[in-house]
Amino acid sequence: MQFLLMVFGVVFALLPSFGTLAYESKAHMQQMYDALLLSVEEDYDLSLLPSIRALKEQARGQGDKELQIKTLLLEGSVVQHFGEFEAGLDLHQQALQLAGSEANTMLKATTYLAIAHLDIDLESFDLAQRYLDKALQLIETIDDNAQIHAEIMLWQARLYMDKGAYRLALKTAATPLASSVRQETIAQLSLTRSWAYLQLGKYPQARAIIQKLDEQNYLMKNQRMRIMAAVQRARIALQAGEYQDAITLAQQGLEITLGTRFLLFQSQLQWILAAAYAQQGNYQQAHRYLKRYTVTEKSLNLQKRNSKLLKLEAQYSLAQQQQALDALERDNAQQAKLIIAHQQQIENARLNQQRWLLIALLTFTLITVIYWRWQNRQYTKRLESQVTARTEELAERNKRLQTLSFTDSLTGLNNRHHFFSVIDSKIEACRQVWHGAQPKGSADLIFVIVDIDHFKGINDTFGHAAGDIVLQDFSEILKQCTRESDTIVRWGGEEFLLVMPDLDYVAAQEVMERIRRQVEIYPFIVNDQVINCTCSIGFAPFPFYPSEPEKLGWEHVLELADGGLYLAKASRRNAWVGVLAGEGEALSGSSPLAHNLQTYLQTGRLSTLSNLADLIYSRKAG
Ligand SMILES: Nc1nc2c(ncn2[C@@H]2O[C@H](COP(=O)(O)OP(=O)(O)OP(=O)(O)O)[C@@H](O)[C@H]2O)c(=O)[nH]1
Structure with a gap:
């Protein structure tokens, strides 16, 4: 194996001079690294260094920072094993600087762990503890951290052993391990535990651990x-x-x-x-x-002496480098603060922007709502004025309609509808005076019925249109002979009803005579011809019995006025007859008036007033 690695080392060392051949595949380089790592773990053989360095240069050439860091650490661990502490320190430092610029947390943790290892070798226990803590803190954020966690625990346990804290070492090395942890790491932890037991005098436990390792065959490799x-x-x-x-x-x-x-x-x-x-x-x-x-x-x-000297030198460098590192960390913290402040500024600006945007949005919404409400109000106003105009128009139309419905189209006088719509209020006004609710005044009304004599003859002789003209002229005469307060109604055909307030029957005689006379003398012109007409008038006062105003209703008084007209017609026409209360027993509302008129006159229950001295009481046939 080592021979092979040496060959690799030579090849790698030569590769840069062969141009493109120098660029090995990343996977191949990783394989190479794994093989070197295994060899170093087995035996820190100096002959491995050229291969490690060649791989490191290769990684640098390809910009593979991760592998560069790993090889720096590996090289560092080998040289440090052979007492080259300062060189090891330098290599670790390079790795740390590279790892600092990397976003790879695992890589940073591995670097911290390697530095902790170096610090333990240099007996800088506090520093070692610091890097172990850093590594442990870093890996908390990593999901797949079982292996690195086990390695940190191993070095933590070794640190405790070196410090003589055997129980702590025992506890740390007994950390539960995941199945993915490498056998070498498990075996190293077991050996550390066994060593701690032995230091504590508990050899059976120490032996049991070694036996278990033997059974599992973890140590053979x-x-x-x-x-x-x-x-x-x-x-x-x-x-x-x-x-x-x-x-x-x-x-x-x-x-x-x-x-x-x-x-x-x-x-x-x-x-x-x-x-x-x-x-x-x-x-x-x-x-x-x-x-x-x-x-x-x-x-x-x-x-050891040599290595002690070297250690001292390295420790001196380490202290210096540590100071530089601390300054760097302080600088980093300062930078981080600046970055946070800058981020805060950006955040504030963003919030400000959002605030203004919100204000603008709210203002816009407010303006829209105000404008909408103003529009709405304008629209409502327009609608209201339209409704008012329409209502007024409708009222005007109603008024015209009412006027039309209350007006006789031929003469322009009031018609029967009008009479029935006003008569009750006129009677009520009289009643108010009787009962003292209104100031005392005349409560008298005179009901008058005027009828043109022989009007049929005019129609027959001169035509219906001529008859209409006579009717219109006749109406004008009635208007001229009456007051504003009098109500003139075309009662039907050539018959007219007058309701005259504040007039007693004595004064009424004059008015009746004036009407009769005016008609008699008026030259009615029809078809370019002057014709003469006369009229007959009957009237009666209301209340009929002033001492008993409720005795007879206005309907009865009207009937009695009609009776007067009948008497005028029955006599000579061109006459007026007023029917008044006689000295006899007063009539009641239930008395049949029209048919018994003659009887009541003869018995004195009724009396008359007329321009004729010789009134004929019997009804003229036809
Ligand atoms: N031209 C015209 N004639 C009308 C109108 N209304 C009714 N008359 C006519 O008036 C006439 C009334 O005739 P009568 O009731 O017999 O009465 P008179 O001829 O006046 O006779 P006395 O009343 O008895 O004097 C009828 O011929 C109706 O046709 C109208 O609006 N215009």
């Missing part, structure tokens, strides 16, 4: 671990008082170390042999191995 296990077995036997076993196991261990550079293990095994033989009383053998042990120790001490 790695020579270094096999030797470590052999030393451990011999040491356990010695501590257990099984001296013969200790001798056998130590000798087996020495056989494995033959031809290797593991001087430390050799000296430990020689010491165990010397101690075991001494315990058996075989002082000759004990002396023999003690001598060998002394020789080995001498060369080890020489190595």
